[in-house]
Amino acid sequence: MTEEIPFNLPYLTGEELGSISDAHKKGQLAGNGDYTKLCHEHLESFTKSKKAFLTHSCTAALEMAALLLDIKQGDEVIMPSYTFVSTANAFALRGATIVWVDIREDTLNIDEEKIEAAITGNTVAIVVVHYAGVAAEMDKILSIAQTSNIYVVEDAAQGVSAYYKEKHLGSMGHLGCLSFHETKNVISGEGGALLVNDENFIDRAKLIWEKGTNRESFSLGLVEKYEWVDLGSSYLPGEIIAAFLYPQLKKTKSITDSRLAIWNKYKSQLSDLEKSGSLRLPIIPKNCTHNAHLFYIILKDVFDRRRFIADMLKSSINCVFHYTPLHSSPAGLKYGRVSEELIITEYIAKQLIRLPIWVGMGLKADGVVSEIKKIINQ
Numbered sequence: 472m473t474e475e476i477p478f479n480l481p482y483l484t485g486e487e488l489g490s491i492s493d494a495h496k497k498g499q500l501a502g503n504g505d506y507t508k509l510c511h512e513h514l515e516s517f518t519k520s521k522k523a524f525l526t527h528s529c530t531a532a533l534e535m536a537a538l539l540l541d542i543k544q545g546d547e548v549i550m551p552s553y554t555f556v557s558t559a560n561a562f563a564l565r566g567a568t569i570v571w572v573d574i575r576e577d578t579l580n581i582d583e584e585k586i587e588a589a590i591t592g593n594t595v596a597i598v599v600v601h602y603a604g605v606a607a608e609m610d611k612i613l614s615i616a617q618t619s620n621i622y623v624v625e626d627a628a629q630g631v632s633a634y635y636k637e638k639h640l641g642s643m644g645h646l647g648c649l650s651f652h653e654t655k656n657v658i659s660g661e662g663g664a665l666l667v668n669d670e671n672f673i674d675r676a677k678l679i680w681e682k683g684t685n686r687e688s689f690s691l692g693l694v695e696k697y698e699w700v701d702l703g704s705s706y707l708p709g710e711i712i713a714a715f716l717y718p719q720l721k722k723t724k725s726i727t728d729s730r731l732a733i734w735n736k737y738k739s740q741l742s743d744l745e746k747s748g749s750l751r752l753p754i755i756p757k758n759c760t761h762n763a764h765l766f767y768i769i770l771k772d773v774f775d776r777r778r779f780i781a782d783m784l785k786s787s788i789n790c791v792f793h794y795t796p797l798h799s800s801p802a803g804l805k806y807g808r809v810s811e812e813l814i815i816t817e818y819i820a821k822q823l824i825r826l827p828i829w830v831g832m833g834l835k836a837d838g839v840v841s842e843i844k845k846i847i848n849q
């Protein structure tokens with residue numbers, strides 16, 4: 472039997488257990504200990520964000536963002552429909568109506584040319600998703616937001632070590648959200664971070680992070696007791712998660728380089744199939760430095776995606792499709808509306824396939840390529 476090629480294999484630096492044991496020895500198990508502080512410092516210097524807060528997940532970071540923006544019933548939040556549920560859920564939870572805008576054909580990110588038509592008197596924020604670690608067109612989006620006096624939140628779940636004009640993803644909007652879920656490039660099992668780029672949000676973010684209490688002021692001896700001062704939740708992860716994450720963060724560059732090597736191999740070895748018109752490969756605009764988070768192919772519609780995935784699996788190669796568009800999902804119909812027809816979203820949702828990509832794949836990537844060629848050319 473052929474050796475299985477999984478879609479994802481979480482990468483371990485080998486230092487995670489050492490730092491976890493160190494946190495344990497220090498008796499630091501709850502959140503906001505030494506490793507959390509190290510991760511915050513690392514993230515702030517790496518992303519150039521004003522303040523980083525580790526969270527349990529990118530989902531939690533998005534929820535913090537919705538609280539910080541005081542999202543309430545009747546507000547509208549613009550975003551792409553081709554994204555993960557958490558992008559929308561965080562804002563719907565606060566009562567917002569989600570307004571979906573179509574994506575660009577090249578990057579599969581929100582189409583900045585279609586945002587203005589979706590803005591109404593109730594619009595509070597635009598949430599951009601940097602799909603596959605390739606940036607949305609931030610200059611234009613930030614300028615629209617400034618003119619309309621609305622906020623920008625970056626869902627940079629897939630964006631660690633990816634840049635737009637040399638600015639780290641998640642560091643350009645008022646708020647940015649990262650994921651360290653085990654399917655991402657840099658991981659802590661579950662995990663994420665909120666990046667606060669507008670310093671007006673920093674003080675409240677500290678309260679929201681610590682269950683709506685002024686616990687930080689108490690720890691610093693600034694108040695006699697800590698108390699409930701705002702809405703919030705338990706958004707800070709324990710030290711074990713932070714201790715796992717810290718060695719991963721330090722290896723960000725080598726992890727990204729290893730993934731890029733596989734990504735580049737796919738891109739060059741599959742280019743003949745693109746030339747012959749069987750599929751489309753990822754497009755990276757010149758303003759974007761991506762992080763090889765995903766490698767996808769978009770099959771031309773003469774091919775049946777389900778059959779293609781099943782054929783790959785017969786050779787033990789796990790390929791997967793991606794998002795089911797939110798606008799037509801049961802909760803999406805209840806909590807949002809489309810700004811206009813989402814033609815590209817629907818096409819991409821039907822034809823996109825992600826190929827296995829993980830550190831250590833080595834020659835297995837060649838096997839993936841030859842199997843794709845066999846299936847398409849048969």
Ligand SMILES: Cc1ncc(COP(=O)(O)O)c(C=O)c1O
Pocket residue numbers: 527528529530531554555557558600626628629649650651652662663
């Ligand atoms: C675009 C996007 N946003 C948010 C999330 C949620 O991330 P997490 O699992 O860290 O909550 C994901 C997860 O894959 C994602 O792809």
